[in-house]
Amino acid sequence: MDDRLAAINLSPFQLRNMLKTVVIIIDEHFDILYVNDAALAMLETGLKQIHDRKFYEFFLDDGIERSTFEIALRHQEDFSETEVQLCFKDGRSVLTDITASCFEIDGQRMMLLEIKQIDKQKKITQETLQHAQQEAARELVRGLAHEIKNPLGGIRGAAQLLEKELTDPEQKEFTQMIVDQSDRLCSLVDRLLGPNSLPQRKWINIHQVIEKVRSVIYADTLHNIEIERDYDPSIPDLYVDPDMLQQALLNIARNSMQALKSDNTESARIKLKTRIERQSVIKGKRYGLSALISIIDNGPGIPKELKDTVFYPMVTTKQNGSGLGLSIAQNLTNHHDGKIDVVSYPGHTEFTLYLPIKKRHE
Template sequence: MSKTDHHKLLLDNLSTAVIQVDHKLRLVYLNPAAEMLFACGANRAIGMPVNQLFIENDSTPEAWKQAANAGHPFTKRESQIVLPNGSRNIVDYTVSPVLTPEGYYLVVELQPRDRLLKISKEEELLAQQDTLRTLVRGMAHEIKNPLGGIRGAAQLLERELPEESLKDYTEVIISEADRLRNLVDRMLGPRKMPNLSSLNIHKVLEHVYALVAAESEGSIKLVRDYDPSLPDLVGDQEQLIQAILNIVRNAMQVLEESQQQDKRITFRTRAKRQFTLGAERHRLLCQVEIIDNGPGIPPELLETLFYPLVTGRAEGTGLGLSIAQTILHQHHGLIECESKPGKTLFRLLIPLEQRNEQTL
């Protein structure tokens, strides 16, 4: 491997977005992290002026021209840039001139600030999930032990009752003890190791799609927006179906309760490259988004949405999203939620390279 290829390999595996522009401020290189930031492939971007890739303060920064002409490096914090698709990002960036026979080339490192905030939030969410699982396991132990004693005592008492009619009371005790035990088991989520195998995420989504299409009977428009280039991932197909189905059914129930005419759920898949999830960076992630156009989730529920028994619906149990998050945690992934009136998005992030160990 040549020195140039070695340097390119290092840049390609950085989580920091790096671009290189020549002395005329034309793009000559983007690493994969930059392609993700700008939502633009390198083949299309190479050769274009940098101000076609993004706009800062509605113009090409004068400081960039000075850096290219005189070789002056500079750093800018919390700069708002506008991307070709119209979206806005807050980034920190550093411009470092490199002298070549053709003049100064600029190596630019960009660090999205909004992504750093999301990483911090993901770390907090993962820590909350771990704490919550420990709490629920302890609570389950404390509840199930006395429940077993209550149920056993009721069965013994039932055998000693002199009248058959009195057994109605012991049957109530036994059935309620069983109901509470089942509730605790559901709060714990899946209790077995994932049965990992290679699977196509679109096969999982198509299974959920078919179930929801049959249940909604055409009252809700279901939209597919798949990335066919996604490679297979390693996971438990049944558990992933359960996680996605819990999310989609929640969306379906909210839409059915709303009075709006246009009801729509979108299934979207994308790949995420060089993506930091919590404290761990992954070379490639599978991103599944479930989007509905319902009334949205109340802001006061968003922070505790994945806690057991938290629900905004009177007849809801508040366990579906908690179980879905537990399943994603077993796959070393995460579920995020963004919501506003007219759009609720659940984003499932699943590493395409699973670690060897498995966790309950």
């Protein structure tokens, strides 16, 4: 074994470029002195283009905390940070763990950055946890719905019987109010439970569904929000319920519209995008091909305190919102063995539906 190891003659430069971990060396002015191949891939640039560029030039102003690096370089203090969201100026965002090591050569202060992308591992862990939490929440809602609807039926029936005994029209108004409010609460409970019918599937071009959604939101925006399309025409027909899927996409799109309007976003924009992804993992199951439908807006982003609960029923930041739109969208997507993924930071919110692509003989 020792002889075989000795025969592997790799230079330190070759070894660094074989690493999947991003390695970057910067000086105290944030000038980039060295990058390995993994760093070039993450920054999506070439070796010639990296020279004479500052490290922070690749990121949005809130995409990297410059003061953390400045203090560490000034005091020559190493640090590590986990789950750091790096937001690039080209609209990309990656979740990373960062380790910074400070050193000095010939009186020049430098910092070695080791950046490890953890998006995929984090997503799988989050999806498993969120799926379990959402299933528990749904079971809780089902139990509460049963306990609420039974007495509501009794209250409604009693009000109707009482109304028959009354002769004064003014008193009948009160019994009718009881009936109306009982019906309203019953309707709210039904909406909390989500759709109770099975999907009526058929083979359809997914872009036909998206175009219907685009037409609806285009009419609703009163031309104040730009609607962009970026479709992949190679996506084959999907075996889906077009009405359910349209409702799911419409709920997400309306959520984006409301966020843009409430924030008074300048040059407000919603982008509808489709792509194909190979070897997607959806709820722990691997699919060879999946269709991705993304709804992207340039609004304020989802508040940090809501990111983990955004799909729960009754969770909303809107004054008059019911908080059911995204919850219903997720239930409808679950009926198609799919999932909804969300990436959000200021200026960019992207909801992506993952739908398995099945062959006709399946």
